[in-house]
Amino acid sequence: MKTIVNILVLVFCWLSCHVLAVTGRHPTGVNVNTNGPTTVVITFQNLEANEQPVNAFWCGDVTATGVVIGNNPCVSGTLLGYLPDRYNLARIQGESGFVPGAGTDLPGGTPGTPGSMTRNMNDVMSIPEAVVRRAYQEAQRGASSEFYYIRQFVNNGINTFVTVTCRLAGGGARTPLSLTRVDLDFDQASFRKSITQVEQNTLLEKFSASIRYNGTGLLKGRWEVVMPGETPPTTFDLLSEGSLSIEDRPLQKRYRLVSRFQKFLPPNGTALIPGPDPRLLPTNEAGLYQILFRVEASNDKEGNTDTLGGIVSTGGSAGFSMPTLKYFVGHSPVVEVVSTERNITLITPQNEQSLSKEKIKFSWFPAEGVATISMYRLELYEVIGEKRLIGTAMIKPQENNYQPGEKFKRKLTGTILWRVIGLNKQGVVVSNSPIRKLTIQE
Template identity: 40%
Template sequence: MRFRVLWILFSLPFTFLPTASSQAITVSPFGVNVSTFSATSVYLTFRGLDNQRAAEALWCGEINANNSCVPGTIYGRLPRKYDRGTVSSPDNYTDIMTIPPSVARRAYQDAARGNSPEFFYVRRFASTIGGADEYVAVTCRLAGYSARVPLSLTNVRLRFENTDPAVLGVVRGQTPPPFQAKITYNGSGRLRGRWEVVLPGDTPPNTRDLLPAASLPPEQRGLQRRYTLLEPIDVFLPPTGQVVLRGPDPAKLPQVSSGLHLILLRVEATNDEDAANSQTGLTTVFTGGVAGSPLPVLRYYVGNRDGIGQIKTKMSQIQLLLPNQSAKIPTNQPVSFNWRESQGASAYKLEVESDKKPILSAVLNANTTSYTAPPWLQEKAGDTLRWRVQAIAPGGTTIGQSEWSEFQFQKSSN
């Protein structure tokens, strides 16, 4: 009888035999340490796409057998402004996983309640020919500020010392003040790159040019525009999370041509072998120095003394509406930021700081003149916060900004 059963099974057509489902798409790295208390960016390579496109990406505490998120355990969705995924070869997909602090906080709260300190980043890939969707999961392990966290830049601010104008006016023949980059980061490792300057008449940098090289697939890294070199950079970043990088001697800044100049901090990709280098199937991609958004630029305008005096009039002043200066906001009430529209803006950038340190940044489209802050901002009750809004033109140029306005969350007396 046993032989008859076996004969029947093997005589069935092959297409009717049950087969174990196997996931065609793989990811490298498939597991990574992430910061518990701040944003983390990680370069990922999804391999083996076959008539599939990347769909949404979620973070969750538990996954099903097919790697999809278990309902009720979702921490958040990859924000559109951080979605820098791109097809990098016929069957590969490059993704920059930027974990917002709010997601890390949810995962930490779950771990504090006795759940696993691991959570998952899940990308869904939809078939373009009517097949089933595939889910690919990356394991994220909370690791404090460990040096084993990928070297990623979470915030970069460029400024001239002792002044913070949107555009610094420089009279020809006078040396500008020193400048610096204040960098917040995760992990540790070498930061390599260069300071460059965009001269009047040069093709302005686009978004790809302003991204660190580690945020691009390997075939696009060599396509970033190069500009006039000021000075190379090669420093070691210890696992302290913050560094002030001094710029070159300001006497090196060109002043031959009148007009707007842009100072760029260009960051190369470095070997992050211990944390998060990625395998494409053909080669190893260095990912040290990755970031989830383009790096800012520093602007100065060279002209005669009369022309310099007119620079401020070229920057439109954005009027803030709510909250009012020195407003006291109850902690049980969400805060909504409101401002007046600025002509020519293609986007707005809202910034919130505590003790002059960035704690919230949001980029909004030109049709939006309000923003409701996430609930975690109310945890800053008692601190004096300040906010401002910048107007961004196509290409990333700042064409207007508001003054800083302070407010506080007032602790409830109950």
């Protein structure tokens, strides 16, 4: 018996000596916008060789802060929400591939630097409005105005939880400079076109980027154009530079430079970034072009992060890829059809809403130019794997809602993705909606 006890003691001592964990994070705490989403880049420092991230969530209260080994510090009943998969841009620096669940087609990484002893994870904390709203409501009821972002790591079966303090604020000068929404469009456009068609050797209309942001500081970047025949950018290429680690920034593809921009953003939350002179944009060659809004990293004392190898600038970060503005030079019947339609705007259910089958009713605003749409099609997809189509419903163009019948309801299980597309008489897709996620309550 004594021998068994000694063995157990030795095993425990070995584990305590050899199972180490992430040692810290930077920043340790940030101010976040009380009235909207917030994005902050966080460096989790000194991960062990086998240590991997497995979860990310927010809690209203914790039993301990910093690096907590073993027990989840989230106080029972105070969970505010999980980081959505589409916002998960976390990357372990010096390793290939992104963490499971990353919501974008990010490329494999580069080999680690020879002799480097630091293994960090670059994380983009994008706080959804729903999480902030819950935290604010709890603060109104008398709870603390602070809540916590928690990253869970696992190493040889040992769990480590690392907390970052989030302080409710106004989203102004003491909040990290980050973009929360970007829209590109022509200045005189009555509605956003999928593709704008122009004649050869003619000027485009003036266009601009309308942005919403938190914090204050210098926003800088460049306008680029993708020429016909060039490999189009991936979602990784369109991420803002401030959202990426130093190792990943050189991996983004570059295209023909049109002009550069630099604008100081005051702490008022909205701004308009004028596009380049239309005379600088090519229209001599027929084909499809894409105008890119490339945001470069700027110095931001509220958001810069310490990687233990130096301070990295993260100003202008964003938890999403920048949109593009497409134009087609020449004549194309397909482009003429697509460019006349406005994207379909979904109404209900809201994105990431959880509902019982009895309360589900799909609804949307009809697209502009509805005369060319002969039918709407509601599509359901699996969330995991290759997002396999699991069900469809055809709706007349005069209607903009669909109440599932009993047969259709049987397809509604677990978490699904859904969207609505518009078809013309030839069955060609002429308009579509964004994809939304819906969870079915059992």
